[in-house]
Amino acid sequence: MNQRVVTCVTVAAGRCNEGVSMSSPRTFRSPSPSLVGYSLNRRGLMKGALGAAALGLGLPAGIARAQLELGTASGEVTLGSNYSNALPQQGLAAAVAALPNKNITVSINEVDHNTFQENITTYLQNPDDVIPWFAGYRMRFFADQGLLGDITDVWDAGLNESLSEGFKVASTGNDGKQYFVPWNYYIWGIYYRPSLFAENEWTPPTTMDELMSLAASMQEKGIVPFAFGNDGRWPAMGTFDQLNFRMNGYQFHVDLMAGKESWTDDRVKNVFATWETLLPLHQENPNGRTWEEAAAALVNKEAGMMTIGTFVGSQFPDGDTSDLDFFTFPEINPEFGTGTVEAPIDGWMMAREPSNVGAAKELIYHFGTAPAQAAYLAVDPSAVAPSTDVDTSLYSPLQVKVLEAVAAAPNVTQFLDRDTSPEFASNVAGQALADFLADPSSIDAILEDMQAQAEVIFAE
Secondary structure, three states: OOOOEEEEOOOOOOOOOOOOOOOOOOOOOOOOHHHOOOOOOOHHHHOHHHOHHHHOOOOOOHHHHHHHOOOOOOEEEEEEEOOOOHHHHHHHHHHHHOOOOOOEEEEEEEOOHHHHHHOHHHHOOOOOOEEEEEOOHHHHHHHHOOOEOOOHHHHHOOHHHOOOHHHHHHOEOOOOOEOOEEEEEOOEEEEEOHHHHHHOOOOOOOEHHHHHHHHHHHHHOOOEEEEOOOOOOOHHHHHHHHHHHHHHHHHHHHHHHOOOOOOOOHHHHHHHHHHHHHHHHEOOOHHHOOHHHHHHHHHOOOEEEEEEEHHHHHHOHHHOOOOOEEEOOOEOOOOOOOOEEEOOEEEEEEEOOOOOHHHHHHHHHHHOOHHHHHHHHHHOOOOEOOOOOOOHHHOOHHHHHHHHHHHHOOEEEOOHHHHOOHHHHHHHHHHHHHHHHHOHHHHHHHHHHHHHHHHHHOOO
């Protein structure tokens, strides 16, 4: 049977098509993000000599075929997708097309990224066989509820050899089983166009004073310093994270995410006070602007910078990132420096009861391998691959910089909505940050409400 990819603009009834309250009953609390962080070894940097030919599929070892019987599954497997923008959509299709077993038919059920994320709890009641999601804390939350399928045997089939121990930790549930396979990751920072900086003789700042001076120079030239969009109520979380761990350090940040610190703490209030001083440097009225619309200002040189993830590269024509670079958020508190970076891991999970277990495991195993990851990145090079078998000589300078920055970081966070309870992120934090952006003067009341709700959500 020839492999077939079916892309659906909307999904079947009952999947991601209605609003949802995140207040469904919980079983166990996820651990503090500090316990499920990850580090990257540098072995991937040594793989450049492999050459593109090495990326042809090969089953890693006989044990892999024996355990999962790779290559023997057949029939249809459904793949959920929140890869709704053009390049990610095309990259996913390329990765699926590289699946070696042509007897498997992959039907892709695609929905808008924000819609998928906001409706994940409802979706998981009737999911596709293979599910896109995020590593670490947020994955464990759903694994604790028994909504995901155990894929420990997928890891044992050979992924342990090409994915670092840190990635495995980020893919492991509280019961010690694996429920997730990493597929790509990226870094949050301040992105800019080097050509614009060169035209104006600007250099990337390393301190807040330098950042403020650079922003003032941009304004003098009629350029908005920061592109900014918060439609969906998640993009602003990235700015909060950068400010919080720069000002208060990694441990305070992850403890705040885990409900162990208070949102009314003076340290948190200072974060918002600093953020308020930076708001005049950003595009106005961000809550009504998508991140893609904000990114267009960066691409068109109407804005000089943008606090965002590497995926912003997908908004450049043909995904060409040759005129895109980033610098880590400048130091604010010398006690903590710039040692913490934010590097979310995207990947795949399996439904608790997939309609085709064998095909689902073959597909999710494939996504964890170099051929799938390289196929995706060849189309959308706005991330880097977790597999150490990917040929990094094919990476752009931007991808190499991302890989090196994350590998060198002493502390790595995921993202606010991945490092805390999904219930808190979706029902509390997202709206609270949007309210702050709409009316910064109301921050005291906002923080009091956040803390009151956090106490309920994180109660034992």
